[in-house]
Amino acid sequence: MVTVGMNYQVxxxxxxxxxKAFAGVLQVMRDLDGHAESHLFKDxxxxxxxxxxxxxxxxxxxxxxxxxxxxxKVTNWGAEQIxxxxxxxxxxxx
Numbered sequence: 001m002v003t004v005g006m007n008y009q010v011x012x013x014x015x016x017x018x019x020k021a022f023a024g025v026l027q028v029m030r031d032l033d034g035h036a037e038s039h040l041f042k043d044x045x046x047x048x049x050x051x052x053x054x055x056x057x058x059x060x061x062x063x064x065x066x067x068x069x070x071x072x073k074v075t076n077w078g079a080e081q082i083x084x085x086x087x088x089x090x091x092x093x094x
Contacts, residue, residue, distance in 0.1 A: 001036070002059050006052040007088040014082040015047055021082070022052065028070065029054075034061020048084065059091060 010018045022040050029035050036055035043049035056062040065071055066089075 001094045002056050002062060003092045003094070004052075004054045004056065004062055005090040005092070006054065007090075008050045008052070009084040010048050010050065010082050011084050012048055015042070015050075018050060018082050022050075029065070032061075032065060034058060035065070059093065062091070 008018065019040065019042075026038055026040075029038055034057040036057065038052055038054040041051045041053065043051070054062070056065075
């Protein structure tokens, strides 16, 4: 099992758009092989900072997801529309 922390900084005023987009992505992720669960957290000190914590059966399952065409479409849209910078991903293995 691996846990992935995905850190996102969104443009001011785009938090609600990001949250709605995540809800849609979460629906897709629920059906992915190797995905256990994911949760979105908002930084109480910085309303433009978000963390997605995602549990996967293996690092390979997560890597397959982030290299998929579906993930690329979402991240390209996010980079153009709502993100203030590149997301940072940290992988924690149990």
